[in-house]
Structure formats: C-alpha cells, structure tokens
Amino acid sequence: MKQKNIIIFVKKIFMTISEENYLKVIYHLSNLSPKGVNTNAIAGMLDTKASSVTDMLKKLSDKELVDYQKYQGVFLTEKGKLHAKMIVRNHRLWEVFLVEKLGFAWDEVHEVAEELEHVRSEKLINQLDKFLNFPSFDPHGDPIPNAKGEIPTIAKQLLSEIEAGESITCVGVKDTSVDFLKYLNKQQISLGTKIKILEKESFDGTIKIEINSNVIVISDKIANNLYVK
Amino acid sequence: MKQKNIIIFVKKIFMTISEENYLKVIYHLSNLSPKGVNTNAIAGMLDTKASSVTDMLKKLSDKELVDYQKYQGVFLTEKGKLHAKMIVRNHRLWEVFLVEKLGFAWDEVHEVAEELEHVRSEKLINQLDKFLNFPSFDPHGDPIPNAKGEIPTIAKQLLSEIEAGESITCVGVKDTSVDFLKYLNKQQISLGTKIKILEKESFDGTIKIEINSNVIVISDKIANNLYVK
C-alpha cells in the first residue's frame, strides 16, 4: 500500500513584537515548569503586571498559540512551540553574528539580539544561518534550533557537580546576565576554557580551580551557573 | 586667542518605529520640495490618511524634530534631519549587507531593510559599516551617510540626458521598485553595466542601446529612471 503524501498548510500568522515576547518567555518557562506556566512568572520575566499577562494569554489562546484555562496555568500548543523556537533561533543566530562577524563581546549581544529577533524574514534568517556555517550553539553555549525547529543537544553538567581532581572544559553559562559574564571575563573564563578542579570545600561549597596555570577560588554561586563537559 | 572646545550634549530621544518612518519620509520629500513638505504627500508615501499625518506632525513638533505650523507644510529641524539621515544610513548599510554577505538580489532587500533600519544600536551600525568596508553606495546606487551624517556625492545623469554615440556606465536607479528592478534584471542591466547609446528616437523618446553586444530598445520611462556616468 502506497504511502500518501501529507501536506500541511501552516497559515502564516501575523504576530506583534509583544506577542512574540510573551511566547518566547512562556517557552523558556515551560521547560522549567512542565505542569503549566504561571501568570506571575510570566509577569516577572517581562517586567509587567499579572493583569496584562492575563489579557495577553486570552489573545494568544484565540490565535491557538497556547492552551489556556483560567487559574490553570498556560501551555504552548505545537504551533506556539514552533513559533517560539523560531524566535529563539533568530535570537541566537544574531548573537553568533554579532560576536563572530562584528566583534561584540558575549556580554554585549543579548540586548541587541532582543530587537533583531523580531525581524520577519525567513530568507534572512536562513541565509544568515548559512553565512555563519550553521552554528549549533550561541555565544553563551545555548543550542540553536535549526530551520525545522530541531534542537541540538550536548552532554553537560554544572561545574558544582564535578568531583575534585577532574579536568573539564567550559561549554556554557546558565546565568547569562551581563554581571555574571563580566565576572567571568575578569577571571579569564570563556567558552572552551580548560578548568582543573583542585579542591572542593564542603563547608561553604567554594571550589579551588586552575585556569591557564592560575589558581583561583570560586563560590558555589559561580559553580552553579557554569556548564562544563 | 585660544579656541574654546564646544561640547554639544545631544540628548538621546526615544523614537517609535512609526515616528522614525515619518521622519524618513519627510526627509526624502524635503529634498524634492524644499519649501515645506505637504501633509498629503506624506500620507501618500506612508499609505495612511492626512488626518493621521497631522496628528504625528504635532508629536514630532513637540519633540523638536520638525518645524510645523498648520497649513504651512513641514520642515525638518537640524536634530530631525540628523536623525533621519541615521535611519537612511541604517537602511542602506543593511541593504549592502543583504546583497554582499547573504546573497540577496537587489530587488529583495528593501522590504527587509525597512525592518532592520529600526534596530537601535550605535555600536551595531558602526561595526556593520566597518565589516562592510565603509561602503559609499547601496545596491541601488544611493549614497550612504557616514557616522557623522555626511553624504558622499557622485556626478551622475539620467540615461535620457545622454547624447547618441556616447558610452556610459549604469551607476544607480531612480525608481527602486521591485517591478523596475526585475525589468532591469531581464534586460541584464545592473550597477556597473556598460551601455552604448546607438540611436535616440525623438518622436517617442525611445532609445536604442547596446549592452554586452546585444542591441535592445528601451522606452523613455526606463531612460528617465536609470542613472549613468
């Protein structure tokens, strides 16, 4: 029996920048809380009020981008998830462009990428992807969804989970704030930096490490925000 | 007597995308009608209504970006002119990027550049400028203002003004519409193309020209929209 071709027509929905930002935040939060994303959590991330979030959730629900029932938290639909992943794709590809081609530091790109991610052109983003040689990870080590929405994976652990004596490589940051990235700059830690764990202090969680033959001590806060392999 | 240094503090004004689009249109129109830009002309360019334009002119006037007195047409202030030139700079640099780096055709770039031009980052645009080797002209032959707002000039004439027998080079288009650019593609005319004027028909203004050893006839409409040198 012959397999029939299935053609899915995905109607191009027009989305405002605000709608896209909500969708992206819901996407990021739903990875952390898989039993529905709270109104307040969204409000916190977008620096807005819970009442504004409720309004927007109704709008996104009308467009079938989210499953929303009041007081029950919100979920992305497949359509919503794909759209969110495309915004993340845009964001991270632009971050790569800014670092690799325009000489930005990894702590300078996020804000600009927040604007560039909303430029609507499939050709633009796919050609940019090609121009950058189809990168798999952005300047902070986060995976870049491909044109189909598939997300590359990498085995990684937090530095805090590694035993003393091991030698590992920095492959990403969990906290991508400017302050944390600038701290890492000061300590000469960047993606690809080789780190040797010398000693773990169980009392307060500080860790003594060696980087480029320098020995430094980092706090548990740092160790809980650095991904290594 | 010693020259004193004059420091001008230009307060960074926040502008919406809509305000920037109005400013850009007023800038382009004021080059054509130096005795004040009409409300209707602006409305036509932005595909909106005259009443909306009046509203916006008041807003731009409050921000001191335009000189506006009702019924008298509108002028850009120095501040408004500089801001408009920066938007044009953004637009044209992005067009160069799309053609030179991402392989877009010259008839595909305008729409995308209309969005990219509004991304707010001085560093972004200046680094892009550098990355592109400080180009002076965009893919349609239009001049790109530098970071100070200075605009390169080039001696150019319309093809219609050239006498029979002359050999010239295409350096720009007056009409930048997709339809016109696609017509030029079909006739194998692009920036840098060498053209020899064989014969001018005074009755209807058609011109017989030679391009890459092909002889074709073009209408006066075409000849009035091609810049040559």
Next chain:
DNA sequence: TTAAATTTTTAGACAAAACTAAAAAATAAA
C-alpha cells in the same frame, strides 16, 4: 475544616497610532 495569604482574573481607564466624517483654511477657477 475554617481562616488567612497568595495568585489570578475582571472592570475600568489611559496613551499611541490609526480611522471616518465634518469643519476650516488655502488655492484655483469663473
């Protein structure tokens, strides 16, 4: 299991940017 605290939603208002319809001013024609 009732009371208190927290979270979420509703109701009503506001600013930005657009629109329609009508009034006012400027220009062109008779």
Next chain:
DNA sequence: TTTATTTTTTAGTTTTGTCTAAAAATTTAA
C-alpha cells in the same frame, strides 16, 4: 472677487497593550 475645489485640520472612535483597584479563585496555614 466671488464661487468652487482641494488641502488640511479638528472631533470623535477604535484597537493594542498597558496600568490600578477590586473581586474571585486557589493555595497555605492554623
């Protein structure tokens, strides 16, 4: 110089996305 036409402005709405304040539902604590 009147009258007619065109241009521009005003007045009053609409939509989007936000807000505050108050009500309703849910969760936590007693």
